Amino acid sequence: MFKFGEILETLKMIQEENLDIRTITLGVSLLDCVDSSIAKTCENIKQKIREKGQYLVETAKKLEVKYGIPIVNARVAVTPVSLLAGGFTETETIKIGYALEEIAQEIGVNFIGGFSALVHKGFTKGDINVLNTIPRVLAETERVCASINVATTRAGINMDGINFSARIIKETAERTSEKDGLGCAKIVVFANAPEDNPFMAGAFHGVGEADYVVNVGVSGPGVVKRVVEKFPGADLEELANEIKKTAFKITRVGELVGKEAAKMLGVKFGIVDLSLAPTPAMGDSVAEIIEAMGLEYCGAPGTTAALMMLTDAVKKGGAMASSMVGGLSGAFIPVSEDMGMVRAVEVGALSIEKLEAMTAVCSVGLDMIAIPGETPVSTIAGIIADEISIGVINGKTTAVRIIPVPGKKAGEYVEFGGLLGRTVIMDVNRFSSEKFVMRGGRIPAPIQSLKN
Amino acid sequence: MQEKALITVIGEDRVGIIAKVATLLAEANVNILDISQTITGGLFTMIMMVDITHCNLEFEALKKSLSDLGEQLNLKIEIQHENIFRAMHRI
Known part of the structure; x- marks a missing residue:
């Protein structure tokens, strides 16, 4: 039999803290x-x-x-x-x-x-x-x-x-x-696109995969936020440990559902993707986890450190919970899909440059960022090149999902609806990347030693 | 193989909650394996472990009749397969 507390914890995670598959x-x-x-x-x-x-x-x-x-x-x-x-x-x-x-x-x-x-x-x-x-x-x-x-x-x-x-x-x-x-x-x-990522818009079925496979993405920023709030006086070591325990539980649910879905469909189970995926729902926010750790707004100095700790703790707990972990696995930091991120942009705490730094330590990249419609193609290419180079040199996945909103300027709002959310259009560095990106060709693969 | 589920009942305490839930379960041929309950600040919380192996309703129908009963009694009644708790809370 399970303890009272265990059962109520599960119920609370689902009913109040937006835990879902x-x-x-x-x-x-x-x-x-x-x-x-x-x-x-x-x-x-x-x-x-x-x-x-x-x-x-x-x-x-x-x-x-x-x-x-x-x-x-x-x-x-x-x-x-x-x-x-x-x-x-x-x-x-x-x-x-x-x-x-x-x-x-x-x-x-x-x-x-x-x-x-x-x-x-x-x-x-x-x-x-x-x-x-x-x-x-x-x-x-x-x-x-x-x-x-x-x-x-x-x-x-x-x-x-x-x-x-x-x-x-x-x-x-x-x-x-x-x-x-x-x-x-x-x-x-x-x-470095993963071949088994279950999350959209970047999911595709890699050539190394079987004919059919079931992959599962769990979510749970709300659950992790609640854990961080429960330990206001904890030092960072203790906090990391609590996040790890929670990630274990979240991942276990994902694995359970994924394996059973695969069985019911008569196909192989692939992986659980551990990513913390925010939604525009109140409290279901990665930015708010970072803020609950003690930063005034997401984007304040210390944000990259907080995100690194969060992502790493989620991976450690998740890797203990399931042997088949894959996909993107980390923390997503989309802007429009996360009300906390939008707020941080509005008050001026969060810029594209800070988001870029954050992507060096979390799982994805510059995600769901609206920029002025008049942004030149070469600037968009420059932004992509910067983000991609972080992934290439660090041997990890990075990605760009950016929306140049036609006819709108920085500071104006745009509504994408549903899970894609609503956001303020972010300012983009005005200086030209044209001559650099138009050189074209390939940037050679980075050396795999001398890793400083 | 024995299939078990957990029923949680949360709400304001009143006479006959257990009786009503137990009657519904008996009619559905669901065996109660364990019950524990507590009252904190007037809020009644009960957890039941039940055996649904020989239940004469589909799981979805059982869930529906429990939640309907909950609505009548002004309580929240949930049923979940025990595997989710096992996955989360046991290594």
Whole structure:
């Protein structure tokens, strides 16, 4: 029998502190779907996803009832479409995007990731097809998400890929200008993109994966915040320990639900992603955890240290809880999706530069940041290059999801709706990056020793 | 294999809470394995470990009838499979 306190703790985490399973993501390999005809290819893709995917939403609902924990999203991640698109034209590649939208709608998932290209070293015809069609696909579909891997620690940084990505972001913003550039919320530019990430918009199904796999992302900033608040006088060592214990519990729930979902769907269980993923809900904020640690606002000096401790403690607790940890695993610091971050930007405590520093110690990157619509493509490329280089030199994933909001200026507000939230447009450094980024070519892979 | 679940009842104390919950469970062929309860500041909290192996309702239907009963009695009644507690609180 369990202790009274244990049972009530679980209930409180779920009912009051927003503990939930953020996403159950079904990974599907599409490598066997390619046919010489695009119509047949699209049909094969839909059938392959449908085979297991048709039960995904129902499975999530059953588990929600059984364990009394909300499962917020069911999603699908597929093989990067660039790997399928080499034999087709751009017009045909777009049809793959539509097919993904149709099947996502049919099986009832809110996002499907993998309209992606891996260009960290160079471009194939398939990559070019996908890159050239991303803006149209994102503008003309609701559920399809795109990602571009422009760098790895082993291959270095493809500056041409970054410039291409910056142009895509700008064009996507313009094509979705009536929705304040919302299309850009569905595109992520990566360094060292993980092949088993369950979180959108960057999820895709890596080539090293099986035909089907279930990956799970848990959430729980609210739970961790409550723990930090419960120990106002604790020193940092003690605090790290308490966070670790909580991360253990959160991860265990994720693993339980993930394994059972995989079993019910008759597929392999992949990983639990440990990331603390905030939402615009009150109290479900990573910024507020940092503030609860004793910083006046997220972004104040000490923020990077606090975030480093938080991320590391979450990983330690999570790694103890599950042997199969993967994906991004750390803490997400999106701006628009986290009310605490938005507040910190509003009072002037948090800038893009500080966010960039924070990404050196947490899991992702510059995420859901709205910038003025008039920001030049070369500046966007410069921002991406800076962020990507942090990932490459540190052997970790970093990413950029940035929205140049058409017709709006720094200080104005933009509303993306739902989980994507509402935010203030951030100021961008005005000085030019043009000559540097336009040199193009590749930044060589970094040396793996002499690590100072 | 025995399937167990935990029922938690939280709310204002009154006569007959346990009786009503137990009657509902008996009708659903759910065996009560353990009960513990406490009252703090007038707030009644009860936790029941039950065996649902031979329950004659689907889990979802059982959950619904418990929460409906809770609404009638102005209490919050939850049922969750025990695995979630085992996962969280046991190494």
